Amino acid sequence: MEWTASGRILAVRPHGETSAVVEVLTTEHGRHAGLVRGGRSRALRPVLQPGNKVRAVWRARLEEHLGALTIEPEELSAGAIMEDALALSGLNALCAMASLCLPEREPHPNVAGAFELVAEQLSEPDVWPALYVRWELGVLADLGYGLDLRRCAATGATENLVYVSPKSGRAVSAEGGAPWKDKMLALPGFLTGSGALAPGDIAAGLRLSAHFLDRRVLWPADKRLPDARARMIERLEAAGRL
Template identity: 35%
Template sequence: MHVRAPAVVCASRPNGETAVVARLLTADHGLVAGYVAGGRGRDLRPVLIPGNLVEAELRARSDNQLPFARLELVQSRGPWLGEPLQSAAIVWVTALTASALPERQPFPALYEALTALLDAVCLAPSARDWTLPLLSYEVLLMRELGYGGPIERPQSEGWADLLTVFDRLGRDLARFPLAHRRVDVMAARAMLRERLAKIDGA
């Protein structure tokens, strides 16, 4: 196995004293796990922030082995870690992606949608501008996995109606793609929901 491609960092977990196993979403190879030597060190920790866009090179002797990964930072989401709404949205969508998708199955539409959504979360003037795209991404993910249909549009453009749709969709996510996950990924969505509720007019 030898893959070199742009990727979105979706998750990482410690492996041994200094390494991590990163889960990366690529357009053509889907979600791929890779062993990052020194991933817990000072130089690579900023590269492994969820939501970061990286250039990834993954090598393994066979498709059954965990590949070694070398990552080059292309675009960092680090500047938004201190922003409550943006950081909560980034943590949620990357955790959802890492937890719900099967490994090494290509989902090019999801890759394009996720990169566009992350840009919107970081660059849009307010959360009102990216909440509906976030819900659209969740629906696309469920549809790509064989669940659900078109997004249920809010009855009006009011913030309360949008949050009602947010809650209904959350129940579908918990019931279907995340039903058998051991880690409570939905806790990240609950935190995002709590912060969205504090927006004026909610």
């Protein structure tokens, strides 16, 4: 068994004294792990960093084996933004969430493509936080748990959608949700195309995606949101980007 693909490194775990188990996210093969021999060497350490774009060759005798990965660098994104704490926090959160939420060896080309889009925009703090929120909601949708933000679950209205039901994941209008507004999740306008990004929208979007990722994806698998995501939120708050 063998394949070759471009992808992003998601996670690196030491294996033995000199090797590492490396997870990569590719369009064709999804989240896929393999053993990189010599992965803890001085030469490979700068390459084997979460977020770096690489050319990966995976080989194994049988498909179910861990297999061996050969890695060649294509774009060392982690090193390029090392001095930008906000961008680096976004990259680390992307990698941690993809590693945590995506099933192994299951292609999710839409998620991988959107991951690439967010990673390419990390130098633009006015842009990438909103893209990141959309990416998390895209992960939910690709896993079969997408939110229905098209019309109000209570009235059928398509305008003035300002809430999301925390149970059903369906949008609710201001009028339809008024009796239960204290129990509703806020729906920022940029997610429905009803307005430009406003103060508080990123925070609301992150709370929205976190609620459903935790409830529908992570909790059933006895997992929790990663620390890297919490650190990203702290950085966004400190930078006034929430």
